[in-house]
Amino acid sequence: MKICRTRHGGRLAVLVGVLVALMSAQHKAQAATRACRIEGIPNELQCGVLKRPLDPARADGPQVEVHYLVVPAMARNKQPDPVLMLAGGPGQSAIGVAPLVMSRLARLNNRRDLVFIDQRGTGKSAPLQCADDSRLPMAESADESASLRRVEQCREQLQKLPYGDLRFYTTTIAMQDFDAVRAELGAERWNLIGGSYGTRAALEYQRQFPQHVRRTVIDGVAPPDLVLPESLSVDVQAALDAEFKACEGEPACAKRFPQLRQQWTQLLASLPRTVTLRNPLTNEPESFTLTRNQLLRTIRGPLYVPSMTSLVPAAIQAASKGQFEALAGLGGMMSSNKATRLALGMHFSVICAEDFPRMGKGAEALGSDMGRVEAESYDRICRNWPRGEVPAAFYQVPPAQTPVLLLSGGADPVTPPRHAERVAKLLGAKTQHIVVPQAGHGVMSLGCMGEVLYRFIDAKTDATALPQDAACAIKIPRPPAFQPIIRTEVQP
Known part of the structure; x- marks a missing residue:
């Protein structure tokens, strides 16, 4: 029997099909997670665990548990495409940093779920964590030979774990885990937001699974072909020289x-x-x-944040007089946050596989002061660190199929605009690169940028997603150099 359908009946069938698909996806997501709470976020959340093969080629081999967190949308009529936050490092726990970034994603969370996945090797996902050195005596912590021995001991201990084959923690494999989580949650597509190393992860996810990406925000762009230990020398040097130049051009700083x-x-x-x-x-x-190397590493930390960079002139002047407390304090501030502490085993597994083999092959001149400080350190560690296989395609950035918003801080000492400029050209026409001249490492944290991200992701069509107006951030001035208070004796 032939059934005739009217035009309105056909539309109704399509609508019913869409509703059924949405309900099915929502039911699948609920089945995959359980109610949970984490410190720093007051409302009830959803937590999930997905088992994945350590070696993708051996489905029946050792497994790793990939932990993820879903912050449910506040509204009932939520959008079907969640927002995935990719953490930095490499080595940060995305779930660990979730409370720190919720404020800037709050408006997006009104109608979209927020997803945080602990990348394999971080957080609770087969953690590759080395011992915390922060409580060691200062002499032992400052001893570079002792530090290298501790890394070697950590490697040996990690390799004894059931998931301790350190070759299987590359970005490529991790992004396959992420796509498996997407499927588990029943999301057809999602929006990617990555910062620092998270930008490399986002670009790799987009390379492998472009059909599952709706929009992408990458902040502080670290391209896949970036050789981090060597680029640090150039970019940290440029940021330090810029601070010296800024002081010379600021009358009060130049005078002091x-x-x-x-x-x-x-x-x-x-x-x-x-x-x-x-x-x-x-x-x-x-x-x-x-040592010289320790001082160079110490000065790098405060250059990440302009408000801390403003303290550098006073700290250098004090150190030149033998008073190192200010410099030591600035360096310590960057490593004191437990939530952003790196899982060093995962960090070295990524850098030693993806960056180390390409060290020494570029023509870029190193920083005049920084030299090969970081390169030499990674060279000593990566020589003995097991290295995973990285496909040649990993180092390529294909044209973007959906809109990409790139963000750069002009004063960033590790991922300055020059890297994003090159990536934007490779991604093609569906991109916009916003440079905030006086921002450091990370532009999303600036007050008004949350609105920019919201407008970009919430835009109904790709055609209206770009360009975005970020004048509110671009006009932010450079903080003036800190002027220490001079104590004067009060005469009786």
Whole structure:
């Protein structure tokens, strides 16, 4: 029997089909997760665990548990495409940083689920965590040979774990885990937001699974072909030189710190030397040998955040007089947040597989002060670290099939605009690169950028998603150099 359908009947059938598909996806997502709570987020959440083969070629081999968190949309009539947040590092726990980023994603969360996946090797997902060195005596912590021995011991301990084959923690394999989570949640497509190393992860996910990406935001772009240990030398040097130049052009700073460059150069030349500082945990004075390499690593930290960079001139001037407390304090602030602590085993598994084999093959000149400090450190570690196979296609960035918003801070010491400019050209016409001249590492954290992200992702069509207006952030000025208070004696 032939059934005739009217035009309206056909539309109704399509609508019913869409509703059934949405209800089925929602039911699948609910079945895959359980109610949970985490510190720092007040409302009830959904947590899930997905078992994945450690080695994708051996489905019956050792398994890893990939943990993920879903922050449900606040509205009942939510959109079907969630927002996936990809953490940085490499080595950060996405679930660990979730409470820190919720405020900037709050408006997106009104009608979209937010998803945080602990990438394999981080958080609770087969963690490759080394011992916390922050409580060691300062002399032991400062000893580079001892630090290398601790990394070697960590590697040996990690390799004894059931999931300890360190070759299987590459970005390529991890993004296959992420797509399996997407399927488990029943999402046809989702929106990617990645910061720092999370941008490399987002680009790799987009390369492998373009059909499942609706929109992408990458903040502080680290391309797949970036050789991090060597690019750090160039980019940190540029950020430090920019701070010196800014001080020279700021009358108050130039007056207060007229010999800043010379003091820095003389300070480097004076090392190694014995210094005494109070241990921040015990408040007891401890003496240790401060080396040039340690000072260079210390100065890198505060350059990530402009408000902390403004303290650098005063800290350098104090150190030139033998007072290292300010520099040590600035360096310690960047490593004191437990939520952003890196899983070093995962960190080295990624860098040693993806960056290390390409070290020494570029023509880029290294920073005049920074030299090969980071390259030498990674070279010593990666020599013995098991390295996973990285497909040649990983280092390629194909044209984007959906809109991509790239964000860069002009004062970023690790992923400055030059990297995003190159990626934007490779991605093609469906991109916009926003540079905030006076921002550091991470532009999404700026107050008004949450609205920019919301407008980009919430746009109904690809044609209206770009361009976005970010004038509110672009006009933010550089913080002036900190001026220490000079104590004067009060005459009776």
